[in-house]
Amino acid sequence: MKPLLLITNDDGLQAAGIRVLTRVARQFGDVVVMAPERNASGLAHSFTSSRPIRIYPVSEQPECSIYMCDGTPVDCVKVCSEYFCPRKPDLVLSGINHGSNSSINVLYSGTMGAALEAAVSGLNAIGFSLLDFSPYADFEPSVPFIEKIIKTALEKGLPENTALNVNIPVPADGIIKGVKICRQSKARWLDSYEKRTDPHGRPYYWLSGRFECEDKENDTDQWALENGYVSIVPTTTDFSAYSKLDIIKQLYV
Amino acid sequence: MKPLLLITNDDGLQAAGIRVLTRVARQFGDVVVMAPERNASGLAHSFTSSRPIRIYPVSEQPECSIYMCDGTPVDCVKVCSEYFCPRKPDLVLSGINHGSNSSINVLYSGTMGAALEAAVSGLNAIGFSLLDFSPYADFEPSVPFIEKIIKTALEKGLPENTALNVNIPVPADGIIKGVKICRQSKARWLDSYEKRTDPHGRPYYWLSGRFECEDKENDTDQWALENGYVSIVPTTTDFSAYSKLDIIKQLYV
Numbered sequence: 001m002k003p004l005l006l007i008t009n010d011d012g013l014q015a016a017g018i019r020v021l022t023r024v025a026r027q028f029g030d031v032v033v034m035a036p037e038r039n040a041s042g043l044a045h046s047f048t049s050s051r052p053i054r055i056y057p058v059s060e061q062p063e064c065s066i067y068m069c070d071g072t073p074v075d076c077v078k079v080c081s082e083y084f085c086p087r088k089p090d091l092v093l094s095g096i097n098h099g100s101n102s103s104i105n106v107l108y109s110g111t112m113g114a115a116l117e118a119a120v121s122g123l124n125a126i127g128f129s130l131l132d133f134s135p136y137a138d139f140e141p142s143v144p145f146i147e148k149i150i151k152t153a154l155e156k157g158l159p160e161n162t163a164l165n166v167n168i169p170v171p172a173d174g175i176i177k178g179v180k181i182c183r184q185s186k187a188r189w190l191d192s193y194e195k196r197t198d199p200h201g202r203p204y205y206w207l208s209g210r211f212e213c214e215d216k217e218n219d220t221d222q223w224a225l226e227n228g229y230v231s232i233v234p235t236t237t238d239f240s241a242y243s244k245l246d247i248i249k250q251l252y253v
Numbered sequence: 254m255k256p257l258l259l260i261t262n263d264d265g266l267q268a269a270g271i272r273v274l275t276r277v278a279r280q281f282g283d284v285v286v287m288a289p290e291r292n293a294s295g296l297a298h299s300f301t302s303s304r305p306i307r308i309y310p311v312s313e314q315p316e317c318s319i320y321m322c323d324g325t326p327v328d329c330v331k332v333c334s335e336y337f338c339p340r341k342p343d344l345v346l347s348g349i350n351h352g353s354n355s356s357i358n359v360l361y362s363g364t365m366g367a368a369l370e371a372a373v374s375g376l377n378a379i380g381f382s383l384l385d386f387s388p389y390a391d392f393e394p395s396v397p398f399i400e401k402i403i404k405t406a407l408e409k410g411l412p413e414n415t416a417l418n419v420n421i422p423v424p425a426d427g428i429i430k431g432v433k434i435c436r437q438s439k440a441r442w443l444d445s446y447e448k449r450t451d452p453h454g455r456p457y458y459w460l461s462g463r464f465e466c467e468d469k470e471n472d473t474d475q476w477a478l479e480n481g482y483v484s485i486v487p488t489t490t491d492f493s494a495y496s497k498l499d500i501i502k503q504l505y506v
Contacts, residue, residue, distance in 0.1 A: 044298035045360045052449070052457035074361075078444045079458055104373060106492050107298045108327075116492075120357060120441050149505065156504045159497045161439065164505075181502045183493040186414065188373050191331045196305070204305035205332055234501045236494035239359050240436040241487040244412045248487045249434045251409045252402065252417075 003029030003154055006089040006118075008076040009097065010040045010110025013058070013068045017096035020139040021128060024146050025093055026064060028154060032089070034067040034080040036110075041099075045113040047074040055079065073114035081121065091153055092118035095128035096146070098137055102129070102167040102221040102231055103187040103213060112235065115163035120237050124153055125163040131225060132170050141176060142168040145230050149179075165233040169225045177228040184233050185220030187213035256282030256407055259342040259371075261329040262350065263293045263363025266311070266321050270349035273392040274381060277399050278346055279317060281407060285342070287320040287333040289363075294352075298366040300327040308332065326367035334374065344406055345371035348381035349399070351390055355382070355420040355474040355484060356440040356466060365488065368416040373490050377406055378416040384478060385423050394429060395421040398483050402432075418486040422478045430481040437486050438473030440466035 005025045009018040013035035025031050037056070053071040060066075067084055069076050073094065081089060094114040101109040111127045118125035128146055130137055149166060158164065165184075169176060189209040196204055213222050221231035241248075258278045262271040266288035278284050290309070306324040313319075320337055322329050326347065334342060347367040354362040364380045371378035381399055383390055402419060411417065418437075422429060442462040449457055466475050474484035494501075 039303065042300050042302055044296075044300075044366065046296045046299045046363075047361060047460070049295055049460045050292065052459040054455075054457055075460075078460065079446050082444060082446055083448070083458065104490065107369065107373065107490060108300060110299075113297065116360065120360065121444075122441075152505050159494070159500055162494045162497050162501075164501070165492075179506055181498060181506060183495065183498065184491055186491070188375075191335060191374075193332050193335055195336070202307075204307055205336065206305040207300070207302045207328075207331065232501065232505055233492075234494040234497040235492045236497070237357065237360060238437050238439070238494075239418075239486075239488045239492070241412070241415045241489035241491075242436065244415050244487040244489070245434060245436065247412055248415075248417070248485065252405050252485055253432055253434060 003090040004085060004087055005029055005031045006080055006085060006092045007031055007033045008073055008094050008114045009035050010043060010073045011098050012036050012039045015098060016135060017098050017139060021093055021096050024143055028150055030063050032065045032080060032085050034069050034076045034084060036073060036076065037068045037070050040072055040110045042108050043072045043110040043113065044108050045074055045116065046072050048072060053079060073110040074117045077114050077117045089123055092123050092125040096139055097129035099133040100129055100131045100167055101127060101165060102225055103185045106165055106184060106235060112165055116235065116237050119161055119163040124158045126153060126166055127163065128166045130168045145179065161237045162234050165235045167221060167225055167231045169228055171228040175228065176230060180224035180229040180231055182221040182224050182231045182233050183219055185213055185222040186215040187211060256343040257338060257340055258282055258284045259333055259338060259345045260284055260286045261326055261347050261367045262288050263296060263326045264351050265289050265292045268351060269388060270351055270392060274346055274349050277396055281403055283316050285318045285333060285338050287322050287329045287337060289326060289329065290321045290323050293325055293363045295361050296325045296363040296366065297361050298327055298369060299325050301325060306332060326363040327370045330367045330370045342376055345376050345378040349392055350382035352386040353382055353384045353420055354380060354418060355478055356438045359418055359437060359488060365418055369490050372414055372416040377411045379406060379419055380416065381419045383421045398429065398432065414490045415487050418488045420474060420478055420484045422481055424481040428481065429483060433477035433482040433484055435474040435477050435484045435486050436472055438466055438475040439468040440464065
């Protein structure tokens with residue numbers, strides 16, 4: 001039996017990134033694609049339970065089926081693995097996202113929400129992101145790296161409750177130097193809201209922001225990306241702050 | 254200057270839990286409340302940037318201002334701390350959620366999304382949840398524990414990039430035995446979707462599920478809650494799977 005790869009994203013089924021990822025994945029086995037019907041960026045790990053979701057078949061073939069869903073990326077993983085996969089997926093792929101999901105962006109990312117949901121469900125999962133927000137981003141230089149990571153994941157698997165967060169740089173000289181296994185760099189968005197007034201005289205607030213990373217160590221994803229390497233951060237579904245347990249025990253009991 | 258406490262939730266401004274939390278918090282300082290205009294459960298760490306958000310003032314007094322927001326819990330923390338707080342909040346409180354956010358629920362939780370967003374922004378933050386989904390849940394037995402945790406947080410602070418995930422049991426005998434500092438138990442939802450047919454003959458899918466926890470150690474939040482203790486899990490904004498870095502380095506480079 002050929003491997004089965006489940007593919008989703010958060011940019012929506014129309015995005016270029018998921019088409020490239022599907023093309024690459026088909027070399028390795030059968031694929032089932034289910035993606036949101038519209039852009040679902042920034043939806044993180046949100047899911048839908050207070051209303052039903054709809055699934056729209058786009059193409060159903062033995063080797064490649066494609067569905068559109070009116071839910072979130074996490075919904076896609078949940079309903080697709082249960083209802084639309086002919087067997088348990090060997091690997092869940094999310095992306096290729098148009099834009100970075102490195103560092104603190106992992107918290108907000110629908111791409112990684114989907115990958116972490118797969119990991120919770122006991123499935124091997126990888127989120128891929130390219131550091132280019134353009135709808136016309138050139139994904140081709142990243143393809144050999146994605147192929148190798150998928151091949152390794154199918155052969156070696158992944159540890160329990162762990163998904164890979166893979167980010168791919170767009171170096172000025174076009175040369176990706178290799179791959180680094182990293183930790184998530186400490187960073188944040190310095191948010192600011194533009195307060196504007198609508199045609200009826202009422203205020204509204206629109207988020208903008210600036211990414212700030214003061215974490216300059218060379219074992220982080222930001223370092224890898226800024227130095228021309230693909231970053232792979234093993235990402236966990238266990239949010240416990242283990243290194244802080246003792247101090248909290250001293251202070252709070 | 255009195256401490257300033259920012260309060261939000263994911264059940265919406267009309268929920269009983271946030272009213273109780275606001276009443277408790279007012280003992281400790283000035284409060285600014287900003288909560289979603291409707292139920293935002295399950296929105297996790299999602300935020301709004303592709304459209305503007307609206308803020309509706311409900312009451313603006315020097316010691317207690319209340320606002321409603323048409324965004325997510327994370328939006329509430331972002332815009333409230335920037336635009337609607339007279340000074341930097343000393344503490345961000347989220348909840349009291351109607352229903353558990355222990356164990357794997359932390360991934361899906363809007364309550365904890367808000368708390369983690371505050372932690373990312375360098376603010377001390379705590380999410381509170383009561384293990385009772387009822388809109389008429391009795392929050393009174395939990396009040397002394399919440400008071401003590403808020404008092405400690407204002408006096409001692411919290412470690413960097415760490416928010417507390419506090420869950421409060423509803424023991425059959427009504428007696429809460431105390432507080433335990435815990436790790437997040439390993440668990441998952443066994444999802445199932447009910448496939449139904451609408452009046453027009455088209456299918457829709459509605460999520461249901463069953464919580465499964467096979468993690469039976471006595472240092473987890475599930476153990477504490479099942480044994481009548483309030484659970485406090487220090488929760489991190491760093492999703493790196495540190496214990497898996499070496500194995501991934503061996504396999505994937």
